[in-house]
Amino acid sequence: MRIQFPENLIWGAATAAFQIEGAPDADGKAPSIWDRFTVRPGRVQDGSHAGVACDHYRRYAEDLDLMAALGLGAYRFSISWPRVVSGPDRRVNRRGLAFYDRLVDGLLERGIRPFATLYHWDLPWFEEQRGGWEARSTVWRFADYAEVVARRLGDRVKHWVTINEPLTVVAAGYVSGDHAPGRRNPLMAFRVAHHLLMAHGAALERLRGLVPDARVGPALNLFPVIPRRRGDVRLAERIDALANRLFADPILAGRYPTPVRRLLSVFNWTLRPGDLDLIGQPVDFVGVNHYSRIIIERSRLPWLGFRLARSPDPKAVHTDMVWEIYPRSFLDTLTWLRERYHNPPVYITENGAAFADRVEPDGSVRDEARRDYLEAYLFMLRKAMDAGSDIRGYFVWSLLDNFEWALGLSKRFGLVHVDYASLKRTPKSSAHWYASVCRTGGFDLPEPMYRSLLATALDDSLDLIEEHELARAKS
16 A cells, blocks of 8 residues: 655654764864763663764765765754853854854755754753753853854754753653753752743744744654553643643743643742743744653652553564554644644654664665554654644654664664764665655555554544543643
């Protein structure tokens, strides 16, 4: 069965600076919170670090040629704040900025549209020393950095992502402590969330002032929150508010969700006049990062009151990240976004899967599991579009195997295999398949798989989703 997409849909791939660039002190780059975090013993699961990663900083031309060979229509990359601004005196590092000049020019020379992300988690260490995202002043210094980048690249880059996954910054950086800066302070988490939202708005304002034809939006990781038991429906609704709607509501509706407003007097932060006006400025698109759903159940964990539960499906399959492969969650997420926020334009800024890929004796990497994953999720994307969702583009995560944050080099998301010893790049079988998708705008789905996915897409009674959505609608 042929699954075909509109001709104007943009097909791309995505990466992040810290995960691929390496060269942590080259050409005047300052250290980031992640440079400092990853050298602390026990912080990275496999003991690796990102000092080399994919060495993209030095091998970017090779990677650009790979993108061209894959037929990518666009490439989403992030700009490293500490590579561009090298000290607390706001000194611009022109050598670091020149790297992104060369990268953007190389993309355009190959007919690939650049999508630039301003913040993908690598806060300069000197900013962390001045309070980091806990300090309101960081909002305005981020806006100054955005202005520097816009003045240099805005004549060529027209699509901008302000902040990538603010939820992950807050949850992993300030609640669990698994990510930089490694805090475990839920009392501070909402202050950090508010400042990230303000930084989004402040950067958007600067970009619009300098690049009138810019298209600007955030990249939010969104997912259904499913109660494991019927008695946990209200709990799931609260977690949804504290995860998805904590960021989507202020940006797209100009207000915080009710459960968050109730916490204002409890948690240590203050909402000032004008803040929500800054945050809630109209965006040109919403970037959606999506991998799976989460299933929750009640627990006695301090502060949280819930824990993640395993899928109730005994046949559930998981990626190497132990994330359930559940394509229906993609459709549910996009339906929720369309119905709750009046169908904003959407780019899928991340979607993909990590698997334990193996290099065969002949040097090839055959990753049929990744192709199966992408086919299933793209089927659900097509169903969302059929229902009216305004989808403008799709970026697979990721172009390259890379440094997966606190998990180090142990998880491989790439279409292209990277040998971390030799840094040799080898396109996997999924890369050749995705090149065909980019070229033709579609793919052929085996009939049994099509029927199974269609049945899943049409089933409204799965895992308490219907009951949960009713609770959501009343909030």
